[in-house]
Amino acid sequence: GRVVGINSQIYSRTGGYQGVSFAIPIDVALRVKDEIVKTGKVVHARLGVTVQQLSQNLAESFKLKQPDGALVSSVTPGSAAAKAGLQPGDVILKFNNKPILASNDLPALVSMEDPGDKVTLDVWRGGKHIALNATLSEAKDSVAANDATTSDAHGGKLGVAVRALTPEEKSEANLASGVLVEQVTGRAERAGIEPGDVILAVNGTSVKTVNQLQSLVSKEGKQLALLIQRGQDKIFIPVGLG
Known part of the structure; x- marks a missing residue:
């Protein structure tokens, strides 16, 4: 036989094996082995982005024909990615000329x-290719008055009731802008938006006020990509407007 990976975890709701497991690719395992033998420790490279998988709807929101690539949902300040100019909403299609077909291809290549x-x-x-250069770092072990009122974005077209963040909420979440979702119905609810989410951007444009969100929803067409902060995580959620 031929070893292609080393099992590291299983998926289970009961504690028993249910037929789904996760493995470390053998190329990565061999590299780790060689480093341990040579230096006694393992040092990992780090780009400094959080990525998510593109769905077909998200791909269309970003004017891509296919859901290939790794969608950047957040960039760590001061990281190699930040210094290279990567931004939330970028889609990384190639890493050192190697195609990225799924989001988990990127961390494997960085490793x-x-x-x-x-x-x-x-x-x-923004609908076109750009080339960026990055120098990888070392991964560490720890790594206004109208806005104060609740508003339904674009008369129910999106299906969220939102309000401006208070200064205290901005400080607690470490955010400079965004609007807080208080109620969800219709398209937004079906897309997976939840009360308590903070809408940060629509199709790559930062949302600073309730009125701006209404304007963006009315102008951006039938498919939206909303950048959401949920807890400490930033994710893109596609919403179709029909």
């Missing part, structure tokens, strides 16, 4: 590099 390595990124932004 094969060393801290200090220079890499090239083919990025989709």
Whole structure:
């Protein structure tokens, strides 16, 4: 036989095996083994982004024909990605000229590099390709008055009742802008938006006020990509407007 990976976890609702497991690719395992033998420890490279998988609806929101690539939902300040100019809403299509077909391809490719390595990124932004260069870092072990009222975005077209964040909420969530979702119905509810979410951007445009959200929803067409903060996580959620 041929070893292709090493099982590391299983998926289970009961504590027993249910037929789904997760494995470390053998190329990564061999590299880790070689580093431990050579230096006694493992040092990982880090790009500094959080990515998510593209669905077909999200791909269409970003004017992509296919849901290929890794969608950047957040960029760590001061990281290699931030210094290279990556932004939330970018779609990384290639890493060192290697195609990224799914979001989990990116961390696997980064893991094969060393801290200090220079890499090239083919990025989709605003409907066109751009090339960015990044120098990977080392992964550490720890790594207004109208707005105060609740408003239904665009008369129910989106299906959210939102309000401006208070200064205290902005400080607690470490946010400079965004609007807080208080109620959800219709399209937004079906898309998975929840009360308590903070809408940060619509199709790549930052949302600073309730009125701006209403304007963006009315102008951006039939498919929206909403950048949401939920707890400490930032995610994109596609919403179809019919």
